[in-house]
Amino acid sequence: MTWSLDSLSLLLLYSAMSVYTLAFLTFAVDLSRRRAPHPIEQTVATVAIPSATGIPGTGFGGRPTVSSPLEPQQVARGRASRVALALLTLGWLLHLGSTVLRGWDAGRLPWANMYEFSLTGTLIIVAVYLVLLMFTDVRYLGTLVSGLMLVLLGIAAVRYYVPVAPLQPALQSYWLVIHVFVALVATGFFAVAAAISGTQLLRSGKLARTKSAARAFAGLPTPDRLETAAYRLNLVGFILWTFTLIAGAIWAERAWGRYWGWDTKEVWTFIVWVLYAGYIHARATRGWNGTRSAWLGLIGFSAVLFNFGIVNVFFTGLHSYSGL
Amino acid sequence: MRTALLLLLALAVAAVPGSLVPQRSADPNGVSQYFDNNPEIAPILDAVQAFDVYSSAWFSAIYLLLFVSLIGCILPRTKHHLVALRARPPRTPAKLRRMPSYQTAATTHTPERAVAAATTVLRRSGYRVTSYRIGDALSVSAERGYLRETGNLLFHASLVGILIAVGLGAGFGFTGQRVVVEGQSFVNSLASYDSFSPGRFFDVGRLDRYSMTLNAFTVDYEQQNLNSLGTPIDYTADVTVTDTNGDPAVNARVKVNEPLRAASTDVYLLGNGYAPRITVRAPDGTVVFSDDVPFLPQDANLTSLGVVKVPDGLAEQLGLVGFFYPTQDQLTTGAYMSVYPDLTYPVLTLNAYTGDLGIDDGAPKSVYALDTSGLAQLTGGTTGVDSLELKPGETAALPGGLGTVTLDTVKRFASFEVHSDPAQGWALVFSILVVLGLLLSLLIPRRRMWVKAIPTSTGTTLEYAGLARGDDPRLNHAVDALHTAHLAALEKEHQ
Numbered sequence A: 001m002t003w004s005l006d007s008l009s010l011l012l013l014y015s016a017m018s019v020y021t022l023a024f025l026t027f028a029v030d031l032s033r034r035r036a037p038h039p040i041e042q043t044v045a046t047v048a049i050p051s052a053t054g055i056p057g058t059g060f061g062g063r064p065t066v067s068s069p070l071e072p073q074q075v076a077r078g079r080a081s082r083v084a085l086a087l088l089t090l091g092w093l094l095h096l097g098s099t100v101l102r103g104w105d106a107g108r109l110p111w112a113n114m115y116e117f118s119l120t121g122t123l124i125i126v127a128v129y130l131v132l133l134m135f136t137d138v139r140y141l142g143t144l145v146s147g148l149m150l151v152l153l154g155i156a157a158v159r160y161y162v163p164v165a166p167l168q169p170a171l172q173s174y175w176l177v178i179h180v181f182v183a184l185v186a187t188g189f190f191a192v193a194a195a196i197s198g199t200q201l202l203r204s205g206k207l208a209r210t211k212s213a214a215r216a217f218a219g220l221p222t223p224d225r226l227e228t229a230a231y232r233l234n235l236v237g238f239i240l241w242t243f244t245l246i247a248g249a250i251w252a253e254r255a256w257g258r259y260w261g262w263d264t265k266e267v268w269t270f271i272v273w274v275l276y277a278g279y280i281h282a283r284a285t286r287g288w289n290g291t292r293s294a295w296l297g298l299i300g301f302s303a304v305l306f307n308f309g310i311v312n313v314f315f316t317g318l319h320s321y322s323g324l
Numbered sequence B: 001m002r003t004a005l006l007l008l009l010a011l012a013v014a015a016v017p018g019s020l021v022p023q024r025s026a027d028p029n030g031v032s033q034y035f036d037n038n039p040e041i042a043p044i045l046d047a048v049q050a051f052d053v054y055s056s057a058w059f060s061a062i063y064l065l066l067f068v069s070l071i072g073c074i075l076p077r078t079k080h081h082l083v084a085l086r087a088r089p090p091r092t093p094a095k096l097r098r099m100p101s102y103q104t105a106a107t108t109h110t111p112e113r114a115v116a117a118a119t120t121v122l123r124r125s126g127y128r129v130t131s132y133r134i135g136d137a138l139s140v141s142a143e144r145g146y147l148r149e150t151g152n153l154l155f156h157a158s159l160v161g162i163l164i165a166v167g168l169g170a171g172f173g174f175t176g177q178r179v180v181v182e183g184q185s186f187v188n189s190l191a192s193y194d195s196f197s198p199g200r201f202f203d204v205g206r207l208d209r210y211s212m213t214l215n216a217f218t219v220d221y222e223q224q225n226l227n228s229l230g231t232p233i234d235y236t237a238d239v240t241v242t243d244t245n246g247d248p249a250v251n252a253r254v255k256v257n258e259p260l261r262a263a264s265t266d267v268y269l270l271g272n273g274y275a276p277r278i279t280v281r282a283p284d285g286t287v288v289f290s291d292d293v294p295f296l297p298q299d300a301n302l303t304s305l306g307v308v309k310v311p312d313g314l315a316e317q318l319g320l321v322g323f324f325y326p327t328q329d330q331l332t333t334g335a336y337m338s339v340y341p342d343l344t345y346p347v348l349t350l351n352a353y354t355g356d357l358g359i360d361d362g363a364p365k366s367v368y369a370l371d372t373s374g375l376a377q378l379t380g381g382t383t384g385v386d387s388l389e390l391k392p393g394e395t396a397a398l399p400g401g402l403g404t405v406t407l408d409t410v411k412r413f414a415s416f417e418v419h420s421d422p423a424q425g426w427a428l429v430f431s432i433l434v435v436l437g438l439l440l441s442l443l444i445p446r447r448r449m450w451v452k453a454i455p456t457s458t459g460t461t462l463e464y465a466g467l468a469r470g471d472d473p474r475l476n477h478a479v480d481a482l483h484t485a486h487l488a489a490l491e492k493e494h495q
Helices: A002-033 A042-048 A070-106 A114-135 A139-160 A174-204 A211-217 A223-256 A264-283 A291-314 B002-015 B028-037 B041-047 B050-055 B057-086 B111-124 B146-172 B424-443 B475-494
Strands: B101-107 B128-134 B137-144 B174-181 B185-187 B195-198 B210-221 B232-243 B250-255 B260-262 B265-281 B287-292 B304-310 B318-325 B328-330 B336-338 B347-354 B388-390 B395-397 B404-420 B446-455 B460-469
Touching: A002 A070, A002 A139, A070 A114, A070 A139, A114 A139, A114 A174, A114 A291, A139 A174, A174 A223, A174 A291, A223 A264, A223 A291, A223 B265, A223 B424, A264 A291, A264 B002, B002 B050, B002 B057, B041 B050, B050 B057, B057 B146, B101 B475, B111 B128, B111 B137, B111 B446, B111 B460, B111 B475, B146 B424, B146 B446, B174 B185, B174 B210, B210 B265, B210 B404, B232 B260, B232 B265, B232 B404, B250 B260, B250 B265, B265 B304, B265 B318, B287 B304, B287 B404, B318 B336, B347 B404, B388 B395, B388 B404, B446 B475, B460 B475
Parallel strands: none
Antiparallel strands: B101 B460, B128 B137, B137 B446, B174 B195, B174 B404, B185 B210, B210 B232, B232 B250, B260 B265, B265 B287, B265 B404, B304 B318, B318 B347, B328 B336, B347 B388, B395 B404, B446 B460
């Protein structure tokens, strides 16, 4: 009855996605209620959002402030983010269950085709985020992270799903465990760092200079701090990616008879490495920090996503394990 | 830094086209196909070396410039670092409170004692320590994390090492491919390779003489999982390696992911397929052709395409082109196909052609292709004569009493790649050094710490300050810890 385990895994995945959706909405509510500890003049809100006319808010401006702005909102905000976190954790546990069942059904590690990569990769992104939360308050990232989860898992379930299949001989190697797992963890760090860079751009961009947005963004860390946080995560990601590249080369030597052959996947892994190397150099280059650095980080992460989502499926090469 | 950054970004952008257009090095068939499909664009792309991106002038220019700038950076920094390694930590700044991390405390101890205790505490946590006197104030200046710069230099120097190792490996190594049918052998010599690509400085004399016999080639197929029935799950080539030094023959196994290290070469299992043994006889029964003919797989169920050329012995030169189906089945259109990759219902179909095969003029021709343009077709197609169809052991007569064709047995073949890269080990060593250097340079904090003791009327005012080079999330924590440890050490002395 091998198929029933897999269908249970799918059921858990859809449950996880529903819970992630709720987490996404709750995080969004939390974000919209964020305020500076001391609210900026009462008038700002009423000017910015003519709620009387029924025009919906922009999503950043939030609602018109109620009579006693500080107290109830602080409570509400705390509650919303706590609920959101609980939902995210629950979603992650369901997601974990789905991944474990998939691996159990296949009788191996669950990362041998696109569907399984996506399943495990997204699991690790949330794991990195949850671990990060233990060290520092990054609840403001929840909307971006859970939103990213929904998009990626949605694509995985709809476009990448394939039934459990045995491992082809080229993948039967312990390097599958090392190389792919480290690549997935690196991706997790790059993803959370990209979410921070995205926040940094919102925080420092034109949008943040409008009065209503300035209020909404006041609850977020300063662009400087966001940049530093993204840099540190990308640094860990870069070290892991370097290892991925080298482990991949060692495996390629064993499986294909050469450690480097400019296969499309190798090319893109190299491009990602070079982009993040550039990102790290940018930090020490005058005129290249701030917004430019954030853009570089986002370009790097786009290359990671491209390498995974596009190269695996649409490019011909030796890494054609998508199973599609 | 700006140069390095711009060159890195340029390198990333320059690497992209090589993934969009097939490359001669990785996919030569893809390139010729591209030429067929896009006859207008292909020559233009070829002119800008788009099919050889990674050896193109422009790509090489970028990475060579990058490495020049890299070396231009490493050399002065190494010199500077060597000086710093022997130098005393720098003089204590006059205004410590301007440092990014700063704390004060007061003590009843004399400045001398405070400074002595600070020296001990800092030494114990791995700092290089020296003391300075400025006016009345005594101070300790300490520095740690020299390994950060060492790691940084190691990382960048090892990248240069990798580049050199890659270059040497490509220059002195070689790659060769050879198809071997079960029971056959191949000798590691230039002539016995099907294809051979030597490096620029490769010397034929360096080929170690050994022979390898393929005793058996086994494939396991998935039998349980209905979703992937027939997916190969294991390939094993059992081989015997004999070297010419007179050492006893060694039995070995080559698998995907488990290459055979034979002499100074590595032997990889790259592909496999079927080699039906086909015998052609003249009308009087004389054997004019008999061989295991490797048929090239065309799909996952190993529908395979092959060619037989019989230049002599028959009334006319004979060419046979056909398909081999390990498990034959028929589509509703009547076309044959293979539905399973193992030999459960093997069928060979052949179309016969007669005429000049075009192999007598001395120009080399592929054994896997038959140019039928000048030939007369005898069976199949529009001839109205059915194609020859054979199961193992069967014989069919060629039209016009030309002779007979027999399918004797079906063996498997394996295609091996033999590879030698004398600098491969060096590339690995430098890669490991790259990771090591990276870890050191990114994870070891480089910090300067100062403790200043200023005498006051009631005792001594203590100032603690820290400065980091590069990103250092733990700097404040480190200054805190120094402060606590220092006061604790002074306290202990008191008791």
